[in-house]
Amino acid sequence: MSHDPSPRTDDEMLADTDIEVLLRHGLSRDAFRTMLFGDGAIAAAVTLDRLGVLPRSVSYVAKIVRAGGLTYAAGLAEPLPSGPASACLRDWLEAAAQVGGAPDAEARAARWLDTVADLIGLRRGSRAVPAGPGPA
Template identity: 50%
Template sequence: MTDSETGMHPSPPPSRTDDELAMLDVTALLRYGIGFGGAHRTTLFGDGAVGAAVVLDRQGVLPRAMAFLAEIVRSGGTTYAAALPEPVPGEAAAQLVRGWLQSAASVVRTVEGDQDVARWLQSVAALMALRLTYRTRSTRSGG
């Protein structure tokens, strides 16, 4: 019997640490995830989004900056956002995010592609917000 016949799901992939996720090549994940879809897109929206959230969190970028950037991509497109002098606050973070946007812009050919990039940015923002909320609650409770 297959997993779908038994109602069971295949075993989940092994867990990764924040450090491992932070080392992912988000630039390449964006290029292939947006450009090819399928399993590449699943990886982009899974490990890639978490890795991006970890890196940006460590650089002090707030979730609202990424949510705002997602709105800019929705309104103006990925190419427009990639040309912004400071897509997020902070020189190092801005340079990193600009590289991500340039990578995505190199494969986006349609408005739907821009929407995919905006959804990914919004996913990163949501993950950053979850991390911030958890950290804040853990600090308050002494854990």
């Protein structure tokens, strides 16, 4: 008897990614940086897109990180327009802030947020394009 679990989509698998762990390690260790900016950024984009976050909101938080730092951004009451999205992002910012004095950690975190914003925009853009006729 074969048990075939229902297949999971890439979005579902990425949504289970532990973004906080990736941030803690990816901001301070070169070996994890590719994973942070790859799977971690995609997972964050999927998560925030599902919560209805617009790319410009995430880009704005990246600017806040650049101007005030990770600890300041993590302390904002609502870094994003909705409560659930704010709570999610705040957890990520707090995890990133734990990296402490890692060289360039805040600049990397801001770049990562910009990458997440770009990916949300790409996801939204790909859904907005109507399917055209197949090959002639």
